[in-house]
Amino acid sequence: MRIDDILETVSTPSRREFLKTSGRLVVGFTAAAHAAPLVPLAGAQTGAVQGAGPYPDPDFHQLDSWIVIHQDNTATFYVGKTDLGQGTGTAFRQIMSDELDMAFERTTCIMGHTDLTVDQGGSGGSDALQVDGWPMRRVAAEARRVLLDMGSTHFGVPVDRLAVSDGVITVKADPSKQVTYGELIGGRRFGVTLTGRNINETTGIATLKPVQEMKYVGTSPQRDDIPAKVNGTAKWAVDAKVPGMLHARNVKPPVAGASVVRIDESSVRGMPGFVAVVREGNYVAVVCEREEQAIAAARRLQVNWRTPATAPFPASEDLFAYMRGTKPTRTLDPQANGDIEAALAGAAVRLEAEYEVPFQGHTSIGPAHAMADPSNGQLTIYSNDMKSYGLRSGIAEFLGIPREKVRVLWLHGPQAYGRTAADDAGFEAAYLAQKLGRPVRVQWMRDEEHAWDTKGPAYLVKLRGGLDARGNLVALDYEARAADYCHLGYNEHDTVLIAQLTGRQRQEAAEGGASAPSDTYVVPNRRSLMHVVSLPLVWETPLRTGNLRDPNGPQATFAGESFIDELAAEAKVDPVEFRLRLLTGQMNGVGRVLSDLPDDAGFRRARSIACVKAAAEAYGWRPRPSPGPRGGGDLLAGRGFAYAYRNQTVVAQIAEVEVNRRTGRVWVKRLVCAHDCGLVVNPQALRHTVENAMLHSISRALHEEVTFDTEKVTTVDWRTSPTLTHLDTPERIDVVLVNGDPNPNRPDLPHYGAGEAACKPLIAAIANAIYDATGARIRRVPFRPQRVVAALEAVRV
Amino acid sequence: MANLTLSVNGQRRTVDVDPATPLLYVLRNDLDLHGPRFGCGLGQCGACTVLIGGTATRSCVTPVSAVKGEVTTLDGLAKDGKLHPVQQAWIDEQVPACGYCQNGQMLTAVSLLQRNPRPTDAQIREAMAPVLCRCFTYYRIQAAIKRAAGAAQTV
Ligand code: FES
Ligand code: FES
Numbered sequence: 001m002r003i004d005d006i007l008e009t010v011s012t013p014s015r016r017e018f019l020k021t022s023g024r025l026v027v028g029f030t031a032a033a034h035a036a037p038l039v040p041l042a043g044a045q046t047g048a049v050q051g052a053g054p055y056p057d058p059d060f061h062q063l064d065s066w067i068v069i070h071q072d073n074t075a076t077f078y079v080g081k082t083d084l085g086q087g088t089g090t091a092f093r094q095i096m097s098d099e100l101d102m103a104f105e106r107t108t109c110i111m112g113h114t115d116l117t118v119d120q121g122g123s124g125g126s127d128a129l130q131v132d133g134w135p136m137r138r139v140a141a142e143a144r145r146v147l148l149d150m151g152s153t154h155f156g157v158p159v160d161r162l163a164v165s166d167g168v169i170t171v172k173a174d175p176s177k178q179v180t181y182g183e184l185i186g187g188r189r190f191g192v193t194l195t196g197r198n199i200n201e202t203t204g205i206a207t208l209k210p211v212q213e214m215k216y217v218g219t220s221p222q223r224d225d226i227p228a229k230v231n232g233t234a235k236w237a238v239d240a241k242v243p244g245m246l247h248a249r250n251v252k253p254p255v256a257g258a259s260v261v262r263i264d265e266s267s268v269r270g271m272p273g274f275v276a277v278v279r280e281g282n283y284v285a286v287v288c289e290r291e292e293q294a295i296a297a298a299r300r301l302q303v304n305w306r307t308p309a310t311a312p313f314p315a316s317e318d319l320f321a322y323m324r325g326t327k328p329t330r331t332l333d334p335q336a337n338g339d340i341e342a343a344l345a346g347a348a349v350r351l352e353a354e355y356e357v358p359f360q361g362h363t364s365i366g367p368a369h370a371m372a373d374p375s376n377g378q379l380t381i382y383s384n385d386m387k388s389y390g391l392r393s394g395i396a397e398f399l400g401i402p403r404e405k406v407r408v409l410w411l412h413g414p415q416a417y418g419r420t421a422a423d424d425a426g427f428e429a430a431y432l433a434q435k436l437g438r439p440v441r442v443q444w445m446r447d448e449e450h451a452w453d454t455k456g457p458a459y460l461v462k463l464r465g466g467l468d469a470r471g472n473l474v475a476l477d478y479e480a481r482a483a484d485y486c487h488l489g490y491n492e493h494d495t496v497l498i499a500q501l502t503g504r505q506r507q508e509a510a511e512g513g514a515s516a517p518s519d520t521y522v523v524p525n526r527r528s529l530m531h532v533v534s535l536p537l538v539w540e541t542p543l544r545t546g547n548l549r550d551p552n553g554p555q556a557t558f559a560g561e562s563f564i565d566e567l568a569a570e571a572k573v574d575p576v577e578f579r580l581r582l583l584t585g586q587m588n589g590v591g592r593v594l595s596d597l598p599d600d601a602g603f604r605r606a607r608s609i610a611c612v613k614a615a616a617e618a619y620g621w622r623p624r625p626s627p628g629p630r631g632g633g634d635l636l637a638g639r640g641f642a643y644a645y646r647n648q649t650v651v652a653q654i655a656e657v658e659v660n661r662r663t664g665r666v667w668v669k670r671l672v673c674a675h676d677c678g679l680v681v682n683p684q685a686l687r688h689t690v691e692n693a694m695l696h697s698i699s700r701a702l703h704e705e706v707t708f709d710t711e712k713v714t715t716v717d718w719r720t721s722p723t724l725t726h727l728d729t730p731e732r733i734d735v736v737l738v739n740g741d742p743n744p745n746r747p748d749l750p751h752y753g754a755g756e757a758a759c760k761p762l763i764a765a766i767a768n769a770i771y772d773a774t775g776a777r778i779r780r781v782p783f784r785p786q787r788v789v790a791a792l793e794a795v796r797v
Numbered sequence: 798m799a800n801l802t803l804s805v806n807g808q809r810r811t812v813d814v815d816p817a818t819p820l821l822y823v824l825r826n827d828l829d830l831h832g833p834r835f836g837c838g839l840g841q842c843g844a845c846t847v848l849i850g851g852t853a854t855r856s857c858v859t860p861v862s863a864v865k866g867e868v869t870t871l872d873g874l875a876k877d878g879k880l881h882p883v884q885q886a887w888i889d890e891q892v893p894a895c896g897y898c899q900n901g902q903m904l905t906a907v908s909l910l911q912r913n914p915r916p917t918d919a920q921i922r923e924a925m926a927p928v929l930c931r932c933f934t935y936y937r938i939q940a941a942i943k944r945a946a947g948a949a950q951t952v
Contacts, residue, residue, distance in 0.1 A: 695935060
């Protein structure tokens with residue numbers, strides 16, 4: 001059953017009628033009409049474009065805000081998360097159906113509508129199950145408890161004499177006596193108040209089920225969002241449309257930091273459908289009746305821009321020299337143990353290497369967009385922004401209107417793995433709608449998305465290592481510089497792009513951050529030092545950083561795990577064996593380095609070891625040092641290993657590559673990932689998420705780089721900015737799900753985060769595989785053919 | 798503006814637009830067919846793909862006045878309430894992530910299988926290469942195409 005059908009059967013009966021009679025689908029508004037009868041509907045049933053509001057926050061202390069049971073014994077879950085296409089919505093239904101004891105097929109889940117669902121912040125950080133899954137489980141368990149109490153009253157039998165399954169309560173002694181949840185409460189309120197200091201702590205008094213009693217957790221029902229995405233009926237933010245809606249397109253500064261001198265509105269005034277040019281500071285947009293008219297007018301508009309006196313940034317080919325030479329704006333407290341300099345000085349072999357990762361973009365397949373409707377003095381935003389709640393608050397603050405008068409309806413959208421320009425487009429649509437007093441839809445153009453979307457920070461990492469005479473790693477020094485000054489948060493009213501361009505940005509830019517690899521290796525002398533550097537232009541620049549899928553992990557881990565491989569090669573030890581020695585703290589001829597590991601460290605390390613071994617086994621890894629024996633033909637084959645730890649999740653990955661020594665093309669032919677994120681809710685959805693995350697990493701390893709001259713970004717479309725294609729797809733991918741808890745008294749782990757961890761190690765695994773195949777070490781991302789050929793020539797391959 | 802008549806998903810539809818308007822905007826905004834989506838407007842990504850006379854075509858660079866032949870969009874691919882084998886394979890393989898690109902992936906696959914019902918792996922890669930996915934679902938897409946090709950054989 002499609003989710004929409006479910007919604008239609010469980011929600012307002014007027015919806016189907018409405019769809020039939022309205023002639024065209026008024027998307028988004030119909031989403032509001034999905035609302036269950038018990039949630040304030042803001043006039044949605046009336047068929048008006050938008051209800052009068054206001055839109056108060058649903059109270060997370062009310063059970064009724066989370067779960068509605070309908071008379072036909074179906075249930076609707078209201079959660080404050082969004083699903084970016086990884087199956088989290090389906091997973092929420094699984095955990096909540098289990099705790100509620102309701103048949104999974106009879107449930108549906110509504111997500112991310114600020115006036116209908118409690119504020120769980122939307123999505124981000126791969127914490128949907130790790131953090132937000134817990135209140136969902138507890139409220140569902142509480143609803144079950146309350147329903148069993150009602151059943152007890154209904155039959156005049158104590159609760160312990162009742163059984164419940166699939167929303168049907170049965171008297172154990174007389175199974176003919178049955179009552180459904182729907183019959184007990186359908187269409188009425190629970191009226192139960194929950195406790196907990198914040199939304200994550202929300203709880204009733206019921207206890208949670210042990211995992212062994214869960215029926216849906218651990219199984220793979222098909223994702224409920226997929227059928228509608230396949231048959232064309234899914235509701236997308238990009239489709240949002242209401243009567244009287246206008247289309248807007250931005251006109252961005254052609255050069256970073258340029259300011260508007262003059263706009264010649266007459267250049268577009270006579271164009272068909274022209275409505276307005278909107279300008280404030282350096283923010284410029286053109287608004288027309290039709291979409292193609294707005295596109296044409298935005299292209300035609302004559303704007304005189306003043307170029308800034310000094311260059312906003314170095315050209316991309318000079319970026320790393322600049323990062324090396326500039327003074328850091330921030331240095332984080334070092335993480336250190338032992339005496340790094342003394343250990344390096346005393347080492348038998350010292351190794352040093354520098355790694356470079358350029359800026360890389362989200363570069364969404366669908367440029368940023370949003371629609372805002374200002375009717376009735378309220379503001380409704382239709383957006384795919386993964387943090388709809390933050391978007392709501394940010395827009396209210398930016399426009400100076402009460403939060404209660406703003407709501408955000410979350411709808412499907414193109415990939416959003418972090419802080420994308422969906423934030424910026426949401427503010428722009430709201431701003432234009434308020435200004436013009438009409439609904440406005442904005443979508444960025446392709447060049448705009450490529451150039452101005454937020455970027456993952458560029459990294460320059462220097463590593464030094466020391467081996468003793470037996471090949472043991474005794475010293476490891478990591479020093480990173482990340483071009484991350486003025487890192488943008490989510491939906492901040494004073495850093496979002498339109499705030500910058502209209503001169504309303506905050507005084508102090510965010511200081512930005514940098515990371516070290518997150519392994520659990522035991523190295524007796526170790527230091528990690530991280531700096532942030534700034535480009536010359538801080539605001540109104542397309543080189544703005546924001547979270548991109550595991551924000552610093554791929555960069556830091558590329559350097560860290562490449563260098564571990566270099567050390568293993570230097571020690572002439574198999575790369576997996578070398579890592580296992582570091583994880584177990586075993587050293588050649590020395591015994592254990594650390595005997596008293598704190599419990600959590602031991603636990604994390606034990607799970608790491610289990611994952612490393614599981615990956616090697618699934619691959620059929622035969623121990624030998626890298627590089628391997630080199631074949632004679634054009635195609636050189638090799639395998640590479642890398643591992644990482646992230647927020648309790650362990651990932652060990654193996655890439656097998658084929659390097660064409662003539663053309664420099666690298667094909668990642670086979671991938672293995674051993675993944676331990678604790679309790680797995682939906683194995684199939686998880687596997688696919690991990691596969692896709694790994695392919696994203698291949699794209700970043702082989703293809704992606706934001707390039708720029710000293711004025712502007714020069715990667716502005718899919719020709720200038722290569723991405724992974726079908727041609728690059730691996731022949732085989734094995735994802736091994738490991739539940740590595742070594743404690744036999746604890747048969748299951750909690751649910752940890754999953755997706756982003758899988759992005760961490762793969763770039764390093766590919767670099768290590770290229771080295772294994774060719775003996776050439778590539779320390780600069782991406783590994784494009786030219787760079788590979790040059791590296792091969794350098795070692796005469 | 799001019800009145801233009803198109804045949805879309807088996808129906809004749811008349812629209813009053815500038816003849817140079819890309820077909821994409823007519824389908825999406827005038828006919829409310831939301832299968833094709835804007836990705837680049839440059840013919841580089843495939844998100845806007847429709848079938849014209851059975852051939853996968855990029856509607857973002859096709860002026861509406863240049864359309865000759867029946868237009869099929871994702872919305873019209875299912876026949877008599879039954880999903881096209883390619884759509885069914887997409888569900889069976891649980892292909893989409895965000896799903897934004899999948900219109901172009903499915904329609905390009907339909908067009909490929911019409912030309913070549915039993916494509917080799919290399920032919921699948923080659924034919925699908927111009928259709929981009931930034932959630933990187935390529936592995937499952939290729940599995941789904943093989944599944945659909947198998948299903949088409951047994952029909
Ligand atoms: S939108 Fe038409 S090819 Fe990209
Ligand atoms: S599924 Fe998201 S772009 Fe392809």
